Amino acid sequence: MAAALAAALRARALLWAGALGLSLGLAPGRAAQVPLLAWSTRRALWPPPGAGGRVVTEEALRELLGPALERGPRTVLLVLQDKLSIEDFTAYGGVYGNKPDSAFPNLEGALGAAGSALVLPAVAGGAVGALPHTLSQALGAAPLRVDGAALRLLRLNTSLPALLLLRLPHTAGSSLMAPREVLTSNDEILGQVLSALKEEDVPYTALFTALQPSHVSQGPGGAPLLPHGRALLGAGPEEEGAGPEPQTTPPAPLRWPPAGPARILLWARNLSVTYRGQQRDLSARTFGGGGVDLGGSSWEPGEARLVLKYDDVFGGTLNITFVLRRAWFPVSARSWAWLAEVGLSLGGGPPGRFLGREGAAPTPLGWRCGELGAPGPFLLPPDPPGPASDWSLRLLDVQVQAFNVSGGVFGGASDCAAFFSPGTWMGLVTGALLLGGLCYGGALLLRLRPMDRFDDPRGPPLPVPSGE
Known part of the structure; x- marks a missing residue:
């Protein structure tokens, strides 16, 4: 009976996740690319990643999040913003804390204090679309929408899995608010939720991403980035008067x-x-x-x-x-x-x-x-x-x-370039020659000796013995 009840609850959670994905407009076939930031209070969940320049697919994202879902805290917070691109962090984020007007102070603080962090600059829209279902399937819990006030009234049991969904209400393309104001407002809402989790002393894993990009990310020559980080080979601006040439996807590694x-x-x-x-x-x-x-x-x-x-x-x-x-x-x-x-x-x-x-x-x-x-x-x-x-x-x-x-x-x-490349050797040899010339000139200046006798043109000539 207990096993049947557990199976029924798991099936219900998966149905909730699928319905939630449709209600949010997360189509599995979307070609958009959005950033994803993940952090956790647990240490050593992810190895140092290097996913820059690659579009992470759904399968790759499932493998990357696997350690956190298996060994990490049972409370998972999924933060979904309407629009976000990696360029927003460059334009409106702080640089090593030296930019006081950052639009992401709470997000940057959470990443800096986290035990483990994972930053993925480009995640396929299909992977984000399947994220609620993936998390529900891994945790066996239905998504629960929360905000800062509701989370303080909710008593979380850290031994039971919980999937918390925070939907940031504002759109980055709003005509009533500037992009910086929109991002700052969303960051304040995120800060309230994180403060509530900290007050309750709840260990958690958080994922911050968006439904669609606010900018279209492109590779070299205007070519869109593809999975495995390779841009379209030979892609570039079309020649005037020539039609678009067929583009082929580079093979996978x-x-x-x-x-x-x-x-x-x-x-x-x-x-x-x-x-x-x-x-x-x-x-x-x-x-x-x-x-x-x-x-x-x-x-x-x-x-x-x-x-x-x-x-x-x-x-x-x-x-x-x-x-x-x-x-x-x-x-x-x-x-x-x-x-x-x-x-x-x-x-x-x-x-x-x-x-x-x-x-x-x-x-x-x-x-x-x-x-x-x-x-x-x-x-x-x-x-x-x-x-x-x-x-x-x-x-x-x-x-x-x-x-x-x-x-x-x-x-x-x-x-693979060695440290002492030909250019490095040229610079070292040239610098050594210049330094040698400087040392030689300094030595000549130090060896100069002033005259010990001077001739006054207004007085009688100064006799100098021939022996001297």
């Missing part, structure tokens, strides 16, 4: 394992291999084409192997192996990951190995490079090269991440 939470991600604009003078472009087969087998890949906390297996390349089976390693460095008090090795083999022949050098990144970040070649500055063959002399690998705009992958999308990336 290669992920392993194909099912379940992603462990390793790889993306490149171009991947080509050369074997004994013969070149093959494998970009289409690798990304989005399904022509690559990842069955030989593996993942361990200290080492990850991504094995790309292609059939019928150079007359046999081609294997490309990316080896990434992670280690803890006490000097920096953090763990670092780097591309340690790339191997290429054909059939059962001996592999050509290229060893990585430099290019390490902190493990919360991925690793990217505008152009990666083997052999190249970051991948060198061993000495003697052996089978590696027959191979050559080129990747353009490559990004790889094998540790701390969250939500199936790339985190922030550390560029």
Whole structure:
């Protein structure tokens, strides 16, 4: 009987969530992109994210919010504003507390004092549309609309799940109020609710987002941002007198394992291999084409192997192996990951190995490079090269991440450029030459000695003995 009653209550909660989503106008197929800010009183719920430049999909958002819903407080506050874009925080928010006229003082204070925080600049409208249903399904509780006054009268049981919905009433596009006044008014309402939760000493997790954007976010050249953070390749302003060209979505990153939470991600604009003078472009087969087998890949906390297996390349089976390693460095008090090795083999022949050098990144970040070649500055063959002399690998705009992958999308990336790049060496050498000239000139000035005798033109000439 108790199990049947619990199932009935859960079904009722899901029906409430679906009806609420329709009443709010949250269509699951909306293409809008809105920011989402999440924070909690519980610590260490999310790893340091790097979702900037990516549109978080519904599945990715569910994975990102999973730790908070599983291990976090049972009270969840969902704050929905009519319109909001990441540009509003730039235009009307404070900068490290130095801007006294910020429109978000309560929101900034809550984020600063939170035990855990997650900031997603771009979330797909469909993901926001499914958010009430997702939260209700995870908590097993129907959404309850609240405000500051009603929340003070409500006694929350922290051991039971509760989904609180705060609908901010004003619209950012109101003609009666300036945008700053609208945002400030909404922030005051949010502050009242947060104060009520603090007075009741209720641990909670809060999510702040909007129903639609107040600005249209665009990528480089005016191209709209797409999932996985890639803008339309080659998109830009249309030429005068020419019709719009068809636009294609860039392929998704290669992920392993194909099912379940992603462990390793790889993306490149171009991947080509050369074997004994013969070149093959494998970009289409690798990304989005399904022509690559990842069955030989593996993942361990200290080492990850991504094995790309292609059939019928150079007359046999081609294997490309990316080896990434992670280690803890006490000097920096953090763990670092780097591309340690790339191997290429054909059939059962001996592999050509290229060893990585430099290019390490902190493990919360991925690793990217505008152009990666083997052999190249970051991948060198061993000495003697052996089978590696027959191979050559080129990747353009490559990004790889094998540790701390969250939500199936790339985190922030550390560029592969070394600290002492050619430009850095030019600046150091030029500065050293200028400093040397300055030191030499100063030494000459210090060695100057004044005359100890002076000739007065108005008096008799000063005799100087010839011996002096």
